[in-house]
Amino acid sequence: MPKKTPDHGFILDRHDRAILRIVQRDNKIPQRSIAEQVNLSAAAVQRRIAALEAAGIIAANVAIVDPNAVSATITAIVEVHLKDERAATVDGAKALFRETAEVQQCFYVTGGISFILIIIAADMRSYEGLTRRLFAENELVESFRTLVALDRVKTDTAIVVP
Known part of the structure; x- marks a missing residue:
């Protein structure tokens, strides 16, 4: 699967950056839990994650195997x-x-x-x-x-x- 080129014009705000820090630790964390941590609604978190994926900033969701x-x-x-x-x-x-x-x-x-x-x-x-x-x-x-x-x-x- 070819890597998507990130959209370098995408502007990350403090909420996006907070979401990225959280999902890098555990991308299976429920969006409602992320929402509580970043003071947004679960729907807003869902939209932001989708936008981060579409922009190529979140490049993949993978499992790291020991x-x-x-x-x-x-x-x-x-x-x-x-x-x-x-x-x-x-x-x-x-x-x-x-x-x-x-x-x-x-x-x-x-x-x-x-x-x-x-x-x-x-x-x-x-x-x-x-x-x-x-x-x-x-x-x-x-x-x-x-x-x-x-x-x-x-x-x-x-x-x-x-």
Whole structure:
């Protein structure tokens, strides 16, 4: 499903910002409860949430699954160095990383590294196979370095809404 481009002309007021802070913590909280917390009617909260979704400010409503509960025991942070930074090379890498389910997050970055990836894998054998496909056998990739997470200390997905 393609991401909706946010409407940058949408003006967030204090009520919208308060609603965003609440639904980022728990998007299943009843709208009447949100309404009480932000001093609006439930109908007004419903309209605002619908407008935030339509504007692309609320990009998705998802469930965050505990990786351990589904035996995804390896969390790897991977630095990827591309062979070059030409548009075709970067775009090809972005497309590959975007379509790979194990790549949970992908950042195109500056500072001598092309990409930082957060990858979840069931075990080291599956991670090794993934690294062969994504990096070792990929002519776009110059090199990569893996850091294996020992503990997922904080994996908050919420954006700080001022």
